[in-house]
Amino acid sequence: MNRYDRQEKFNKIGQMGQSLIESKKVGIVGMGALGTHTASTLVRAGVRQLVIIDRDYVELSNLQRQTLFTEEDALLSLPKVVAAKRQLEQIRSDVTIETYIDHCDSAVLHDYFMTCDVLIDGTDNFDTRQVINDFSYKTGIPWIYGACVEATYAACAFIPGTTPCFNCALGSLPVMNRTCDTVGIIEPAVSMAASFQSMYALKLLTEELFESKLIFGEVWNYEQTALKFSRTKKSDCPTCSLPIFPYLSDHQHETMLCGRDTVQFRKVTEKQLELEQFLNNRHIEFQKTSYFIRFSFNSKRFMWFPGGRLLIHDVKSINEAKVVYHQLFG
Missing domain, CATH: 3.40.50.720 (NAD(P)-binding Rossmann-like Domain)
Incomplete structure (x- = not known):
């Protein structure tokens, strides 16, 4: 049929x-x-x-x-x-x-x-x-x-x-x-x-x-x-x-994800080896899969994706996420 x-x-x-x-x-x-x-x-x-x-x-x-x-x-x-x-x-x-x-x-x-x-x-x-x-x-x-x-x-x-x-x-x-x-x-x-x-x-x-x-x-x-x-x-x-x-023409660098207590940052770094080296130098343990790198810093969960996108979890606002972001990356 x-x-x-x-x-x-x-x-x-x-x-x-x-x-x-x-x-x-x-x-x-x-x-x-x-x-x-x-x-x-x-x-x-x-x-x-x-x-x-x-x-x-x-x-x-x-x-x-x-x-x-x-x-x-x-x-x-x-x-x-x-x-x-x-x-x-x-x-x-x-x-x-x-x-x-x-x-x-x-x-x-x-x-x-x-x-x-x-x-x-x-x-x-x-x-x-x-x-x-x-x-x-x-x-x-x-x-x-x-x-x-x-x-x-x-x-x-x-x-x-x-x-x-x-x-x-x-x-x-x-x-x-x-x-x-x-x-x-x-x-x-x-x-x-x-x-x-x-x-x-x-x-x-x-x-x-x-x-x-x-x-x-x-x-x-x-x-x-x-x-x-x-x-x-x-x-x-x-x-x-x-x-x-x-x-x-509006390219916003940071975005609050609806209902997730999560902020997304665009284009943190596109080079995976560069991020891994950075985390190793800071003695930050991370989990690596085919799709992302996941780690924690200052009680916040981070997830990085190939291409440079970064999610910071457990934050209530973009401003809070920016503070944590700059504490980690300077």
Whole structure:
């Protein structure tokens, strides 16, 4: 039996739509809760080419809602994109997956995502979404927003040349300034956001003409709303009206990771041997794997990745992280 028989029988997709799905490339920014859900759904639906990026590694607290990971992945502290790729290849052996263990910024998007047909937001970071939004409207590649916290969820497709952009629609989006680490999250809220993201992705991949709506709801109390936003376009929007794409030129050296008590520093040193020599000279013990170097200093946990990215854990602010950083590196 045809692997996609049931999907092809759905009259909105059919054999032609299935062929389109298999011919397209999808980029997913972030392999957390939303990213793992949508990656699994789309590979099962027939997507054969994926580009995935995430700057983090698997922890036990991820397993409650991030569906492609196991306890073994967490115990090994595997990078999320590495663990995700292994599981996705178990779903479809001939899938082609490009993986990047990195922070998503303007340069990364231009280097790795230019050939994608659609981008999916799997981040938990407002600034990164602004970069994706600028990149999308500059290149013409549509992107699909998703968010969830507590029992609430939201999703929307932003399509250059068709819809207003993320900046224009912000006033209509539900306020989600809470974070999972403070108020928690339940998996059904993740599933709802990811389901709507996947639905929008399938529409875009099969080239269906549709009206994108802002979808948001609350699973615990059975509430959901879908709003039109075609009239939210702002004449002075720097992304989709002027356009000057301000977020593509913003290169922040330090970033606070949402809900992690962790700060990321960009480009500390790109030379692994140089870092190892530095740590040896300071008599700091470290663990080295194929993916990172991990060590502790002044009761703070550090993790360095090839390419120069450094995470400092157990800090409450960027300023605190800077103090520890300069105590170590001067």
